[in-house]
Amino acid sequence: MNTQAHNFIAVEQWQGKAFLGDWSATCGGVTDVNNPATCAVLGSVGIGNATDIAEAAQQARLAQPAWAARLPLERAAILNKAADLLERNAEELIGWIMRESGSIQPKAAIEIEHGAGFVRHAAAVALEPNGILLPSMEADRSNTAKRVPHGVVGVISPFNFPLVLSIRAIAAALAVGNAVVHKPDPRTAVSGGIIIARIFEDAGLPSGVLQVVPGGADAGEAMCADPNIAMISFTGSAAGGSKVGEVAGRHLKKVQLELGGKNSLIVLDDADLDIAASNAAWGSFLHQGQICMSTGLVLVQKSIAEGLANRIAEKARHLPAGDPSTGRVALGPIISDAQVAKIQSIVDDAVAAGSRLLAGGGHDGRYYQATVLADVKPGMLAFGEEIFGPVACLVSFETDDEAVELANRLDYGLAAGVISGSLARARAVGERLNVGQLHINDQTVNGGPFAPFGGRGRSGNGSRIGGPAIWEEFTQWVWTSEKPQATPYPF
Structure with a gap:
């Protein structure tokens, strides 16, 4: 350029x-x-x-x-x-x-x-x-x-x-x-x-x-x-x-x-965990999670849930938050003190309701840490609310049908991603999701001038x-x- x-x-x-x-x-x-x-x-x-x-x-x-x-x-x-x-x-x-x-x-x-x-x-x-x-x-x-x-x-x-x-x-x-x-x-x-x-x-x-x-x-x-x-x-x-x-x-x-969006990234049990963790971290933490397409939920098959959660948490611990002008940070400030308070309230609610805090969970002024919540469940604010902060919320599922049901339970319908070692399997899951934009073997933050961009439901x-x-x-x-x-x- x-x-x-x-x-x-x-x-x-x-x-x-x-x-x-x-x-x-x-x-x-x-x-x-x-x-x-x-x-x-x-x-x-x-x-x-x-x-x-x-x-x-x-x-x-x-x-x-x-x-x-x-x-x-x-x-x-x-x-x-x-x-x-x-x-x-x-x-x-x-x-x-x-x-x-x-x-x-x-x-x-x-x-x-x-x-x-x-x-x-x-x-x-x-x-x-x-x-x-x-x-x-x-x-x-x-x-x-x-x-x-x-x-x-x-x-x-x-x-x-x-x-x-x-x-x-x-x-x-x-x-x-x-x-x-x-x-x-x-x-x-x-x-x-x-x-x-x-x-x-x-x-x-x-x-x-x-x-x-x-x-x-x-x-x-x-x-x-x-x-x-x-x-x-x-x-x-x-x-x-x-x-x-x-x-x-x-x-x-x-x-x-x-x-807005509460966008699901579905990770199936035949996915490469390192690649899936990279996608989840990017989708959840880019621009402090202040993107309508941010990955709001990481839906992961139960057999690989712990391995994926640990990998995302490890990435989160190595993403410093601070003043972007220094050139030494991965996350900048949240836009306002009120938004920081909202993020914190959702994280605290999830932990009080039984979610495990694997990384982050706090802030220094407007600099909110990259945060990972495991064992998020329906009924928690972290499951259904758009957070607009750097918080990866992991939800486990048993079957492909359950993953679709969980994703479609949300009121929003902007973006979704499906990661799998089988393209046919990923497509079969993705085609059942009620969203305006679907990304097979990619995370949810995507955009460009040639695509008709928009969503369904509250999106x-x-x-x-x-x-x-x-x-x-x-x-x-x-x-x-x-x-x-x-x-x-x-x-």
Whole structure:
């Protein structure tokens, strides 16, 4: 990846402001952007309230028709230039993601790589056919169906993968002719918002087409109710998604929900234990477990359960947690003190209920240790709750059927993995799991621009984002029939 060290994200340009077609002050005030590892103030951003959202949505709606009328080649060229800028400034941007979100360097680098990939794929989608010829229903009438943009798409994104989980929806919406009002999590307003505004600003996106307004729940609710916003694309918790769906539904908006997960990794008794342990540790501990696709449960066949648990615990003991800027840690900070308390309460509940603590189980401030809980059982919070922390929860089973039953008992249905020495056996188990994404002989943390990403149950409303789902989610059909000339009817 090419890098260029310069002040692309110049603090003085956006300090105390949001991107309302240009860099402007907001009515909602200002909030500091902090480093969760050191609590140092990195800058400040403008916070949007309902007034700011209404202004942003109106500007976006006015700008959208001209953007949709642009040739697909022109839209694609701007998207590709934005991807170029993301890659060209990678070194500087990786530093911002590390400082603001508590990411270690490799995870932050993945965000740049995947973010550019999502933008380039969206650029390619802009050049795809967007209509079909329908069968004739009358001899003198032709019928076509064409996909057209919704108008203005509201994007609401979380803190954990702030760049990727924002830009994948923004780029998709822009590619097919929508304008966008984007509300990043204010805790990661730079990585999830300022960076994106800057690359599209320099790429030549017309003013008004993209509005970036950091804000809280009140701003999100205003987006869901605003008459100028036709669709909401939300990534976040199941509780937040439920609220978004409720408010947007009252206003008859299309809603795309990508929510949390309690994802199962099933390890069958013919698996290589060392490889399985490596997969389980990666899926459970990457980015402190703060990923919707994190491996929430490791379901392991009883005959190999102890061997696998010991191997994961050994890995956990050698994964230091600390400030990512030192370059000597595997785990960074948890995003907030409240989240640390939630993780600790779930771990304590499991131990009190009979689970064995094999590694970790505590924290130093926001640095939570990689933790392994064995003998987790249904009924414990650790079994059914999304922890969003670095906790591997091991559950043993006797038969393949029991593994499927345990995995499908969960309310979530985002991702699952199955590891086995027999590909046919792994497939047979995996095909019975109620999930939106299945990974055979791999752990649960996977993603990319070409896959339709989403889940079932509490993990989403069945909608998808990425790949072939771009046209499906970010446009709608218009049926057009044509006759050579108007003809009379019996009335």
